[in-house]
Amino acid sequence: xxxxxxxxxxxxxxxARACERxxxxxxxxxxxxxxxYQNIERxxxxxxxxxxxxxENHAQELNEKKTFxxxxxxxxxxxxxxxxxxxxxxxxxxGLVESIDRLSLAQAMQxxxxxxxxxxxxxIQVNIGEEEQKGGVTDGDLDCFAxxxxxxxxxxxxxxxxxxxxxxxxxxRGYFRRMRALFEHMRQKQExxxxxxxxxxxxxxxxxxxEEGATEIRVGTGIFGARNQK
Numbered sequence: 001x002x003x004x005x006x007x008x009x010x011x012x013x014x015x016a017r018a019c020e021r022x023x024x025x026x027x028x029x030x031x032x033x034x035x036x037y038q039n040i041e042r043x044x045x046x047x048x049x050x051x052x053x054x055x056e057n058h059a060q061e062l063n064e065k066k067t068f069x070x071x072x073x074x075x076x077x078x079x080x081x082x083x084x085x086x087x088x089x090x091x092x093x094x095g096l097v098e099s100i101d102r103l104s105l106a107q108a109m110q111x112x113x114x115x116x117x118x119x120x121x122x123x124i125q126v127n128i129g130e131e132e133q134k135g136g137v138t139d140g141d142l143d144c145f146a147x148x149x150x151x152x153x154x155x156x157x158x159x160x161x162x163x164x165x166x167x168x169x170x171x172x173r174g175y176f177r178r179m180r181a182l183f184e185h186m187r188q189k190q191e192x193x194x195x196x197x198x199x200x201x202x203x204x205x206x207x208x209x210x211e212e213g214a215t216e217i218r219v220g221t222g223i224f225g226a227r228n229q230k
Contacts, residue, residue: 004042005049007223008033011206015217018210029210032077034202034220036061040068042224047072055079055218056094059086066093079161079199079218081135084108092116098123098161098199101135106149113154121156123199126182128175129165136162139182143189150191159183159197159215169205176200176212183213 001009008031016026033046034055043054043065054069056062057080069076075095082090082099090097091112100106100122113120124146127136137145149155160183164175183198201209203222210217 002045002049003225004045004223007225008046008049008051011219011222014207015210018207022211024210028215030197030216032079032199032216032218033223034079034218035065035224036080036220038224040065043068044072046223047074051223053077053095055098055220059083059089062094063089077218087112091120092118094120096121096123096158096197099125099135100149100155101125101127101137103145103148106152106155110149110152110154119154119156121158123159123161123197124157126160126162126179128162128179131165134163139178142182142186146186146189146191156194157192159195159199160186161197161199163202164200164205169208172205173208173212176205176209176214180213 011031015029019026019029030053032053032055033051035043036057053075055077059082062076062078066076076093078090078094078097079099082105084105087108091109097120100109109120125136126142127134127138130138160179162179164172179198179200187195197215198213199216200214201217203219206217206219
């Protein structure tokens with residue numbers, strides 16, 4: 001077993017323990033391996049160990065890897081901040097775009113998806129800690145933003161995503177709990193037909209995120225080890 005495969009097994013075991021603590025099925029949580037800056041061979045190791053979803057932060061890097069993901073039968077998630085001029089590298093190539101956080105970006109994605117004849121799955125990114133340096137709509141603006149994109153026929157809004165402030169795992173619990181409340185609020189409004197993804201939790205805090213209702217976690221270092229930038 002490779003080091004990456006061992007790490008994946010450990011993450012899945014920890015996921016199972018977190019689910020057991022709150023009486024959830026481990027199958028209710030999707031593990032996304034954050035593969036930015038990872039080469040194809042390391043990504044292949046993760047795929048061979050059962051990973052079917054990979055997260056990329058950079059549009060052009062995702063574009064470079066898209067053929068490999070398709071050949072492996074894996075789903076690419078775009079999880080980084082996205083500029084409108086980079087949408088062409090992402091729309092239709094990412095199975096899920098998790099960082100839609102402003103109307104201009106949603107409009108541009110809608111236009112590109114329409115031009116390509118597809119419906120693009122997206123998440124709305126929420127700036128749950130209201131940090132100036134991070135993208136995302138504030139929780140107070142979420143309803144208005146959701147209403148503004150509800151009629152975009154080439155976007156399929158699947159749920160919410162957040163990156164909470166960089167604090168210890170237990171201190172992030174309040175942010176995750178607030179995200180769960182926003183998620184349930186949006187589901188009750190029934191503006192979107194397939195609103196079922198709550199993406200939150202990373203390598204250092206995913207057990208807490210699972211306890212608070214995450215349906216998707218994004219783990220990079222916990223799978224691939226310390227990341228080397230290109």
